[in-house]
Amino acid sequence: MARSGFRVSIGLVLAVPLCLVQGMVANAAPADIAACDGLAAHPTDPDKPAEVNGVTVIAGSDIPAAVKACKAATAATDAPRRIWMELGRAYEFGGQPTEAANAYRKAAKAGNTTAMAGLGVLLIKGDGVRKNVEEARTLIETAAKAGDVEGMINLAAIYGAGVGVKTDVAMARNWYAKAAAANSSEAMFQLGLMTEDGDGGPKDDVAAKALFEKAAALDHADALERLGAYAEAGRAGEKDPKAAIAYYKRAAALGSEDAAKALERLRCPFGLKDRAGKSVGRICSDGG
Incomplete structure (x- = not known):
């Protein structure tokens, strides 16, 4: 000072x-x-x-x-x-x-x-x-069981990755669900990923999309990117290119690199390759 x-x-x-x-x-x-x-x-x-x-x-x-x-x-x-x-x-x-x-x-x-x-x-x-993984797990578990949202999210990650414990994706999904119920956008997003892949529970694209929508309403960039991908592919609904671009733009503005790449791909859909098959650039539909 x-x-x-x-x-x-x-x-x-x-x-x-x-x-x-x-x-x-x-x-x-x-x-x-x-x-x-x-x-x-x-x-x-x-x-x-x-x-x-x-x-x-x-x-x-x-x-x-x-x-x-x-x-x-x-x-x-x-x-x-x-x-x-x-x-x-x-x-x-x-x-x-x-x-x-x-x-x-x-x-x-x-x-x-x-x-x-x-x-x-x-x-x-x-x-x-x-x-000290053991001390870490004890601290995080204590926080989670006391109702701390960050503790719940971190404990879910510990079980999902098997950090100091046996990998248990069902337990991870359970803790993400608890954190999501406490209005954590990160937990909603992670639970959405597990739900779309069927990790630790039923696979359900519609339920996953609903979780991404809840997280997106809280400005979660990665959830917005997922909604863009769903709209682009027609997953859990009809294909909607305009909606996909809108989602990608919002996600990119919040820092999602994947969304920024998706926007570039949609804007410049035609790839150029040399004789060796190596990508050498893209042609954009707007002439850019």
């Missing part, structure tokens, strides 16, 4: 009444907590105040301010446990996994389930902390 250019003599510091100093500290903490919440709260954190929306991704330009505000907030003796989790998020997005793990652990020990899920992921990857 940058030091002020002003200096105060020891005599002047001692002359400030203790009650005033305590009042200044008390007045500063709520502002720091509010700033930390505004910049780094997680949307599904059960500890999050109802009036705080939270952010899925902390913007790069907001990371320094988030770290500063959250560090200041944790200095208060009565700082809510979620503040340590939010500090951990700010550190993680800032590329400081060790500091993130330390902050997550403090929040997790205090009972914050979102911090348990966050720390669990770092432990699985061995990112900023010694890899």
Whole structure:
């Protein structure tokens, strides 16, 4: 933290009444907590105040301010446990996994389930902390069983990939279903993928499409891309090229690379190949 250019003599510091100093500290903490919440709260954190929306991704330009505000907030003796989790998020997005793990652990020990899920992921990857899959699974499972959405999603992934446990796609599908019921767009999307492929349960294109539609309504880019593919292929309905393009455009605008490639393919459908059969370019229908 940058030091002020002003200096105060020891005599002047001692002359400030203790009650005033305590009042200044008390007045500063709520502002720091509010700033930390505004910049780094997680949307599904059960500890999050109802009036705080939270952010899925902390913007790069907001990371320094988030770290500063959250560090200041944790200095208060009565700082809510979620503040340590939010500090951990700010550190993680800032590329400081060790500091993130330390902050997550403090929040997790205090009972914050979102911090348990966050720390669990770092432990699985061995990112900023010694890899420990067993501890990670315990933390994530504790969070999931407490109703934490991120915990549910991560536990589903653990069972789906067989990380530290026997692969169990039916269990993965079950946890994604629980998270989807809690309005998680990511869980809706993942459950849609399992449903369209018949992993861990019945294969049902219509049900999968309905899940993608619910996730798309929450601006899930990959779900929008899937809807574009369904409309293009006439899967779970009639072919609708215009709808496919509309879905792909929305998905691409939200960052889906697959949707961007699909748009380019539809715009430039005619491929050129050399004598060796190697692709050398495409001809676009608009002459581009």
